Amino acid sequence: MVDLQTSPSTTSAPEPAIAGRSDAARRMTSIWIATTGVFFVVLALFGLVMRLIQSQNVLDDRWYYAIVTLHGAGMIAITLMGLASVLSWVIRDRLVMSTKISVATYVMTMSAIVLVLISTMIGRFGPGWTFLYPLPTNPGPAGTGGWSPGWAYPYYIAVALVCLSFALWGFDVLRAGIRAFGNPGRMFGFDIVSGRTKPTDAGATNPSIVAAGIMALEAILTAIPGTIIIVMLLAHGIDPKFDVPVLFSKNLIYFVGHMLANFSIYLGAGIMYAVLPKYAGRAWPAAKSTIIAWWCITLTIIFPYFHHLYMDFAQPAALDVVGNVASYASALPSAVVTIFGAVLIVYRSGIRWSPAPLFLYAAMVGWAIGGVGALLDSTPAINETMHNTLWVPAHFHTYMALGAVLFLLGGVYHYAEQLTGKTPNLRLGGISSIFILLGGWIVVLTFFVSGAMSVVRRYAYVPDPARYRNGATVGLVGASIAAVGLLLIAGDLLRVYVPGFGRRSEKS
Numbered sequence: 015m016v017d018l019q020t021s022p023s024t025t026s027a028p029e030p031a032i033a034g035r036s037d038a039a040r041r042m043t044s045i046w047i048a049t050t051g052v053f054f055v056v057l058a059l060f061g062l063v064m065r066l067i068q069s070q071n072v073l074d075d076r077w078y079y080a081i082v083t084l085h086g087a088g089m090i091a092i093t094l095m096g097l098a099s100v101l102s103w104v105i106r107d108r109l110v111m112s113t114k115i116s117v118a119t120y121v122m123t124m125s126a127i128v129l130v131l132i133s134t135m136i137g138r139f140g141p142g143w144t145f146l147y148p149l150p151t152n153p154g155p156a157g158t159g160g161w162s163p164g165w166a167y168p169y170y171i172a173v174a175l176v177c178l179s180f181a182l183w184g185f186d187v188l189r190a191g192i193r194a195f196g197n198p199g200r201m202f203g204f205d206i207v208s209g210r211t212k213p214t215d216a217g218a219t220n221p222s223i224v225a226a227g228i229m230a231l232e233a234i235l236t237a238i239p240g241t242i243i244i245v246m247l248l249a250h251g252i253d254p255k256f257d258v259p260v261l262f263s264k265n266l267i268y269f270v271g272h273m274l275a276n277f278s279i280y281l282g283a284g285i286m287y288a289v290l291p292k293y294a295g296r297a298w299p300a301a302k303s304t305i306i307a308w309w310c311i312t313l314t315i316i317f318p319y320f321h322h323l324y325m326d327f328a329q330p331a332a333l334d335v336v337g338n339v340a341s342y343a344s345a346l347p348s349a350v351v352t353i354f355g356a357v358l359i360v361y362r363s364g365i366r367w368s369p370a371p372l373f374l375y376a377a378m379v380g381w382a383i384g385g386v387g388a389l390l391d392s393t394p395a396i397n398e399t400m401h402n403t404l405w406v407p408a409h410f411h412t413y414m415a416l417g418a419v420l421f422l423l424g425g426v427y428h429y430a431e432q433l434t435g436k437t438p439n440l441r442l443g444g445i446s447s448i449f450i451l452l453g454g455w456i457v458v459l460t461f462f463v464s465g466a467m468s469v470v471r472r473y474a475y476v477p478d479p480a481r482y483r484n485g486a487t488v489g490l491v492g493a494s495i496a497a498v499g500l501l502l503i504a505g506d507l508l509r510v511y512v513p514g515f516g517r518r519s520e521k522s
């Protein structure tokens with residue numbers, strides 16, 4: 015890592031006019047952030063409701079399965095696209111991305127969320143967000159607590175819309191990047207690795223652009239199997255004689271699902287590269303090690319999904335080995351370069367812990383610990399016991415809720431002033447971070463402990479109430495504490511990001 019001293023900052027000061035950061039782009043990014051925030055709070059409250067159902071037996075269990083599907087699909091989509099919009103703002107200082115494409119991806123993502131809301135909340139569609147075939151259209155005989163098979167179709171279309179909207183974002187990043195750098199090689203840092211350009215040269219790429227570029231490639235790659243499986247499922251709906259091979263469909267669904275869930279943390283890292291160094295008063299240029307790590311991620315992110323199929327006896331064993339090795343390998347580039355790099359950036363920098371750097375740094379902790387939880391579960395001998403237990407939600411909530419989402423919050427706090435001209439209440443942000451982190455960690459730790467006790471996941475109720483419900487009750491307490499933190503900052507961030515919101519209270 016190249017350590018360059020710059021002057022530390024505590025906020026994103028207004029900047030001179032930059033082509034990529036037009037007023038339209040500024041407005042669109044604010045709209046993305048405000049909408050993401052509102053959906054996020056609603057979906058987190060649904061998370062709390064699930065723990066309420068599991069601990070207190072308060073609602074018909076069909077509601078649990080509908081809510082778990084809505085919460086999972088909604089959180090994955092909103093976190094992914096929210097992070098992509100903030101990362102777009104980061105790289106817009108060099109890349110002129112299209113505002114029209116941002117509007118199109120917004121309409122597609124929001125339509126997807128409305129479709130998921132309709133199918134789950136009206137149709138009580140509830141196979142889990144991974145919609146494994148044939149469950150969505152075969153929920154069991156009428157009157158046995160399932161849903162009408164037709165509700166699968168709005169959900170399928172929603173999945174396709176999210177895949178395509180992220181791929182469209184990817185096309186735009188690549189188009190704008192190639193235009194800005196003249197060729198893909200310079201965008202991805204080939205000139206730096208070959209020694210022709212220094213990382214600190216004016217025209218050199220930077221880690222946020224490399225991260226966005228790699229995610230753009232992966233977005234396009236993921237849209238292909240995503241579209242294939244949805245077309246197959248729709249074709250089966252039109253003509254039931256059209257056969258969907260079950261194992262093949264599971265491979266495609268888990269490939270797409272694993273990728274979409276994984277991207278968030280890498281998009282978040284792209285934001286962190288640009289923001290954290292500003293508070294530490296140091297620069298984070300695209301050193302050779304950072305660029306090579308990102309090139310490795312291009313491949314290591316693709317193959318770990320096989321670890322979702324260890325228990326499928328029909329899957330060739332060689333693919334299990336690939337899944338195991340790739341899962342371990344995927345930890346190295348991120349751990350060695352990004353997490354270690356962030357520690358070095360902050361170490362003895364005299365950083366002032368306002369909400370932006372605090373959330374970004376806390377996100378690294380969630381990423382590291384959630385990542386270790388995932389590595390353990392990707393070990394076949396451990397997976398044999400942990401598969402389908404609450405260990406799975408434990409590791410991915412640590413990684414996403416206490417990793418990716420905190421990266422997003424860090425970016426939201428940092429860019430508030432630049433995007434809106436208004437400053438969030440930093441003291442309130444600091445206080446709420448205590449609630450969010452304390453509550454969030456209670457939520458994930460109860461998942462971890464329950465998982466280690468072999469409590470099964472995706473069950474509204476299980477026949478062993480004490481073991482199950484005690485964990486769910488502690489989780490409910492954690493979720494309530496986190497909800498207080500979220501609600502504390504929600505009003506303030508809406509005041510900042512939504513023009514006119516809270517104007518009356520501002521005047522008084």
Ligand code: HEM
Nearest residue numbers: 058061062064086089093142143407414415471472473493
């Ligand atoms: C206060 C915050 C949250 C709470 C209390 C919460 C709670 C829950 C609960 C109880 C489940 C069901 C676990 C099971 O029985 O298998 C669940 C599933 C899930 N959650 Fe969360 N969650 C929260 C935040 C998040 C965030 C921030 C994300 C992603 C960014 C997320 C993504 C998911 C996903 C993908 C599932 C799996 C859905 C499925 O199995 O189909 N959650 N959550």
